[in-house]
Amino acid sequence: MRRTLGSALLVTALVAAGLTAGQPATAVRQEPVxxxxxxxxxxxxxxxxxxxxxxxxxxxxxxxxxxxxxxxxxxxxxxxxxxxxxxxxxxxxxxxxxxxLGTGPASASSTSTVDRQPMPTEPLAANQWSMRQIRADRANDISGGSRKVVVGVVDGGLDASHPDLAPNVDASRSVGCGDGVPDTSPEAWGPLHPDFGHGTAVAGIIAAARNGIGVAGVAPNVRIASVRVGDTDGFVYPEYLICGYVWAAEHGIQVTSASVYADPWMRWCDDDPDQAAAAEAMRRAIDYANRRGAVNVAALGNANWDLSYPVVDPFSPNNGEPIERLTGDDCQMVPGEVPGVVIVSAVGAQKRKARYSNYGIRDVDVTAPGGDVGQIPNTPDGNTGVLTTINNGGWFYFGGTSAAAPHVAGVVALIRSTHPRWSPTRVTAALTHQADRIPCPPDGVYDPDGTGAWLAHCQGARSGRGFFGHGLVDALDAVTR
The missing domain is CATH 3.30.70.80 (Peptidase S8 propeptide/proteinase inhibitor I9)
Structure with missing residues (x-):
């Protein structure tokens, strides 16, 4: 891949489209355009x-x-x-x-009846510390979610043949988004290529089936739709995201999970007319999905930025020569800082801030497991990552806020299964109310390795809001409250 889409520790940008959208023009387009x-x-x-x-x-x-x-x-x-x-x-x-329009190559850059029968333990469950951390294992003894709930995986496509995903993939609601034009062929919404497993990993965290194979997801009985928003170069441009959220709005997708950001700007700034127009178009699409019943969940990113203050972005634009710039309150990561989106930071196995996770007292709604190399879990293999599915029928360890967001999407799917008549606003309120508070570290200072390389300052004292928002999501509360 050209960019950071293939990195498990970097949030990436991907999206797909809508059946009722306008039709593509039939004329042959000129090059370059x-x-x-x-x-x-x-x-x-x-x-x-x-x-x-x-x-x-x-x-x-x-x-x-x-x-x-x-x-x-x-x-x-x-x-x-x-x-x-x-x-x-x-x-x-x-x-x-x-x-x-340039001649040089782009630079790389990185309702329903709930099944209440106890479910079997999966063969690899002992190493799934993240599921126990949010009490998903206990929740699944009560409910694995409803088959009427569909989660849209807004990402780079997924492997629908994986034995842990195949029982739950909804091909009828899956789509790929080329130039922002919907394509429902399986090739269009499958993985971008065989060695790119980001979307497959996200899907497994949400809804890997409890079927006696591999692992189980947070909501192993709900369905998942692939909403592929990445192109063959690994970029996620605004028109792809626009298509994806409109598709979700019009195809009965109740939850979206986006472990991505829109290229080429890590943050889109309203003082630039091009960036402002594209950002507004994406916000309209996200808001449309919400108004049509979807709860939209997104990862906050992995640069250890405190987004409550201006930050220097040295990475954008990532499809050309990056220009270091100061980004402030008029700039937003999309979808990760868009109002109305459930915004997710990450913690490691010991419920401390993941060193890479972005944060901010005005930005984080909830937190969830993303893994951290400095926080060792009490599991047979001691791996600090999140165990999930990968292309070609395998399993591997994944990490970043890319892993945290699908944990939250899975919990949202459980809430929607338990309370099928609730509006997106009420579901989001329940999610935040049920979250388990994590206080800030003493004096608000976090320096996990003592070198200052990952130094961060948590605002909010005992509330922990600066790092963790309302707290760690709780799957057991999602099915019992």
Missing amino acids: AHFVVLAKLGTPLARTEASVRAAGGRVLTSWPQIGVVVATAPGAGFAAAVRRLPGVVAAGATRNLAE
Whole structure:
């Protein structure tokens, strides 16, 4: 992979699309072209906006009237500035830093009846410390979740043939997203390539089946849909995420789990018109999914940043030459800092902050197991990672806030199974209320190896809000309260 999508310890960016979306243009596109989002006023028809796209020299790739967004291509860098002046357009911006128009290569970068029968222990369960940490093992003796609940894995595709996933994969709700255009063929929503197992790992944490094979997920009886948002180079551009959340909204997906961030900007800043337009388009899609009944869960990232304060981003844009920049309150990681999303930090086996996890008293909603090399679990093999599924029918250890977010998505799926009539707002309130508080370390100072390399300061004292939000999610409470 070109970027950090293949790294278990880095949050990555991926997404997929919607069946009721506008159809792709039939004309052959010119090369090279750049991709743009063009926004109309919410609730207005897109005919004028599409006409303005064409008038400015662009080509309509697909349209999302549900959220007032047109995805377009154009051969010139001046397209966004030109189309912003035309009728039916409130904002427009490039989604890929215009690197597509350059000649150099991109740089790498990194309701329902609940089954209440006790379930068998899986062969590898002894090494699943993360499931015991959130009491998922005890929860599953009461409920493994409802078959009516579907979790969308917003990621790089998953291996539907894996014996621990095959019983729970919902192919009818799975999709791939090419250039932001939905494709329901199994090839489009399977793994990006055989050695890329990020989405398969996320899916196993959520819902690996209790079937006497391998491991079990947090909610082993719910269904999972692959919502693949990565392209063949491993990038997750805004149009992919837009498609994925609209797809979830319109295909009965009640929970989404995103261990990804939108490329090429690690944080999207509103003082730049291109970034502002793309970020607003993505926020509209995420909000649309929420309004249609989905609880959206996302990882906060793995740079040990305190997002309550301005941070220096040396990684963006990751599809060209990165430019070190200071990012403040007008900048957001998408989807990991979007309002209304359940935002997840990570802890290790000893319930301390994972050294890599981003944090912030205004940013974290809950925390969950992600693993940390300095926190050794009491398991037969003592591995500090999270044991889960991998492509080609195997199992391996995974980590990062990429692993923490699907634990939370699994708990949300259990709450939705227990209370099928609850709104997303009420489900989220229950999740945070049921979380087990973890206080800040003494004096708020965290320096796990004593070198200062992972130094962090926790605000919130006994509440622990700065590192852990409302606390560690609790699967047993999800099925009993």
